[in-house]
Amino acid sequence: MDRYGAAIVEAPSELEVETDVKSQWMQLFRQPLIGQSLTISLLGIGVGLVLFGFNLWIPSNLRKLGFAEVTADRILRDSALIGFPFTFLIAWIYGFWSSKKTIILLTALTAAALLGFAIAGDSVVSNRALLYALLVIPIWGINSVTAVLTVYSSEIYPTRIRSRGTGLAAGASKAGGVLIIALVALGVAVPSLAGTTLVGGIPMALAAVAILVFGVETRGRALEQITAAEFKRAGIAP
Numbered sequence: 453m454d455r456y457g458a459a460i461v462e463a464p465s466e467l468e469v470e471t472d473v474k475s476q477w478m479q480l481f482r483q484p485l486i487g488q489s490l491t492i493s494l495l496g497i498g499v500g501l502v503l504f505g506f507n508l509w510i511p512s513n514l515r516k517l518g519f520a521e522v523t524a525d526r527i528l529r530d531s532a533l534i535g536f537p538f539t540f541l542i543a544w545i546y547g548f549w550s551s552k553k554t555i556i557l558l559t560a561l562t563a564a565a566l567l568g569f570a571i572a573g574d575s576v577v578s579n580r581a582l583l584y585a586l587l588v589i590p591i592w593g594i595n596s597v598t599a600v601l602t603v604y605s606s607e608i609y610p611t612r613i614r615s616r617g618t619g620l621a622a623g624a625s626k627a628g629g630v631l632i633i634a635l636v637a638l639g640v641a642v643p644s645l646a647g648t649t650l651v652g653g654i655p656m657a658l659a660a661v662a663i664l665v666f667g668v669e670t671r672g673r674a675l676e677q678i679t680a681a682e683f684k685r686a687g688i689a690p
Contacts, residue, residue: 473610480613480620484682487666492605492617493624494662495559498655499601500628502594506566506648509636510587513645517577528591531584535592542596551604551670552663558597559660565589566653570646590652598625607670610679628655 473479480489514524546554565586569576576583601621609617632651670678 473612475612475616477616480609480616484685485609488608488668488682489617489620491659491662491666492601492621494655495555495597495601495659496621496624497628497631498559498652498659499594499598500625500630501632501655502562502566502590502628502652503598503625504629505632505636506590506652507594508632509648510591510645513648517574517645519577527583527587531587531591534584535588538592539596542600546600546603547671549671551600551607552667555597555600555604555667556660556663558593558600559656559663561589562593562597563653563656563660565593566649566656569649570653573646601625604670607675608668608678608682611675614675 479485511524511528514527515521519527542554542558565588568586572579572582572586576586602618605621606614606618632648635651668678668682673681
């Protein structure tokens with residue numbers, strides 16, 4: 453070091469902001485993380501409701517609308533194939549545009565498509581282009597939301613509880629699935645198209661608003677910087 457004129461410089465660690473962070477589940481629901489945790493939970497539940505509600509029952513709903521089984525399966529296959537290329541676009545804009553805006557965009561589009569089904573009702577069968585447009589977004593989009601949610605929840609929490617944050621997101625999505633299956637079991641009938649779209653669309657719309665209010669931008673920022681900024685915003689200094 454002497455040869456090259458190098459010297460050791462001590463600098464405060466950015467992790468000092470986590471001094472009071474305890475490795476506990478309840479830490480997720482304390483300031484300044486409670487807003488983010490409730491948002492992640494709401495979005496996770498919405499994802500579960502769509503995955504195990506709309507996506508699970510849409511084949512039966514299409515047949516109830518008059519499509520033959522083969523035709524219904526072909527429509528769903530084509531919708532998935534149409535949406536597949538957009539997965540690469542989402543991966544790109546999450547990293548190079550904005551993580552927060554990407555989640556808001558995906559969540560809002562999914563909610564709009566689901567609510568569009570509820571508004572159009574059975575008349576959607578008479579417009580094949582509209583049917584495909586409304587199907588592509590929930591079928592493709594909800595899987596993209598799931599992937600983005602997993603990454604996002606691993607970025608917004610302090611190091612000591614980061615794994616608990618991703619566990620919260622995963623658990624919330626499974627809770628949404630259990631909830632919709634329980635509702636179907638209590639009803640003892642295949643839910644209607646309007647029913648499954650409203651059950652999934654309303655939480656997704658609320659989640660988009662919650663992310664707009666409580667979400668944080670993670671693109672181009674070190675994980676420690678994200679934590680430090682959130683604690684500073686809440687008036688909690690290391």
